[in-house]
Amino acid sequence: MPARSRLDENTILAATEEILRRHGPDKATVVDTARALGVSHAAVYKHFAxxxxxxxxxTRRWLDRDRDVLAAIAADRAIPPARRLRTWLHAVLAGKQAKIRQDPELFAAYGALAAAHSSVATDHVADLLRQLTAIIADGAAGGGFRTGDPAATARAVFAATAKFHHLAHADEWQDPGISAELDEVCGLLLDGLHSPATNEE
Amino acid sequence: MPARSRLDENTILAATEEILRRHGPDKATVVDTARALGVSHAAVYKHFAxxxxxxxxxTRRWLDRDRDVLAAIAADRAIPPARRLRTWLHAVLAGKQAKIRQDPELFAAYGALAAAHSSVATDHVADLLRQLTAIIADGAAGGGFRTGDPAATARAVFAATAKFHHLAHADEWQDPGISAELDEVCGLLLDGLHSPATNEE
Known part of the structure; x- marks a missing residue:
């Protein structure tokens, strides 16, 4: 790109994404991005502080790229809530498996931000929780799920499926049995959601 | 300890545990252990290859120290299976919270071995799974749990509670809400275990 072309945020983001892919999150710098764009690093800092x-x-842009697929599943009332919950949880896992396989460097960049408690990670989790809450609310309204508080139940389901979406388990997502294991957990959770009443002991 | 005293394995293990506490897993060496015992490192290598x-x-000795507490809960038929499952899962979490708080260096040593797929970690997990399977088998026999395969169900429950026992989540165990969150997950899982039949969709 010639040095004098108008520099917009998307151009900077696309170049930085490529730099991250090439150099990895530990080595990539703002100077690398500026050099790739033929501009000064001050020009980049004008857009990003x-x-x-x-x-x-x-990382946010990269994460959001398949966000719409998940959101579409969560909102699809043509799919009964129980099946939708199972499909959505599998799609979350499949999406993360694909990201780590196709883009290990960007995945590592995301991991570093998550470890630093960046809002990128907390916003991503909040977004997933909203989608999950919508599925569970639909299940409570017409799918036989027993819950008085869909958001609280969504948090419990999300915690119970951490192995299948939390970054800390990324190494396990390549296990050949991981999808069958998620299926088992889904079955248990759906039985719990459908349970007529708490009947502990 | 004088240089010529008889060196037995327990003495070496106790000294090494103290060295690990003092120097941390990255710095502690076999020479440190030998020096603390007043023997040559060759003398230590005679016992450990x-x-x-x-x-x-x-690390195995350190992990096993509160193993009996958990095993006793798992085997205690005076506690109804549902309550026993909940108590056991909370005891697993409480045990790990205590270990990380009281012994961060040994916990880190365990983490490094687990990351290296040491049998210490796989044996520890297998032991916990056996205990969990026993609780679930008791629940199937007389506690109203519906399962045709207690070992498979135990694996699903273990996966669904990874957030509360898997090393990768250690940072989250100091969250003030972690115990309440485990309680929520337990409730959902117990409802699932008690569910009269699979009634998905």
């Missing part, structure tokens, strides 16, 4: 702000924006 | 073998034996 810090290396971290730039890193967050790139 | 490698630094890793010594590290594994120490």
């Amino acid at each position: 810090s290396k971290r702000a730039l890193r967050e924006a790139v | 490698s630094k890793r073998a010594l590290r594994e034996a120490v």
Whole structure:
């Protein structure tokens, strides 16, 4: 790109994403991005106040790329809530498996931000929880789920499926049995959601 | 300890545990253990073939120290299976919270071995799964749990509670809400275990 072309945020983000892919999150710098665009690093800093702000924006864009697929499943009332819950949880796992396989460097960049408690990670989790809450609310309204508080139940389901979406388990997502294991957990959780009443002991 | 005293494995393990506490897993060496005991490192290697073998034996001993508490809960037929499952899962979490708080260096040593797929970690998990299977088998026999395969159900319950026992979540165990969150997950799982039949969709 010629040095004098208008620099917009998307151009910077696309270039930074490529730099991250090539150099990895530990080595990629703002200077690398500027050099790839033929501009000064000051020109990049005009759009992003810090290396971290730039890193967050790139990672957010990368994460959001398949967000719509998940959101569409969560909102699809043509799919009965129980099946929708199962499909959605499998899609979350499949999406993360694909990301780590296709884009290990960007996945690592996301991991570093999550470890630093970046809003990129907390926003991503909040978004997933909203989708899950919508499925569970639909299940409570017409799918036989027993819950007085869909958001609380969504948090419990999300905690109970951490192995299948929490970054800390990424190494396990390549296990050949991981999808069958998620299926088992889904079965148990759906039985719990459908249970007529708490009948402990 | 004088240099010429008889060196037995327990003495070596106790000294190594203290060295690990003092120096941390990255810095502690077999030479440190030998020096603390006033013997040559060759004398230590007579009992443990490698630094890793010594590290594994120490960590195994340290892990096993509260193993009996958990095993006693799992086997206690005076506690109805549903309450026993909940109590056991909370005891597993409480045990790990205590270990990480009281012994961060040994916990880190265990983490490093687990990351290296040491048998210390796989044996520990297999032991916990056996205990959990026993609770679930008791629940199937007389506690109203519906399962045709207690070992498979135990694996699903273990996967669904990874957030509360898997090392990768250690950072989250100090969250003030973690115990309440485990309680929510237990409730959902117990409802699932008590569910009269699979009634998905």
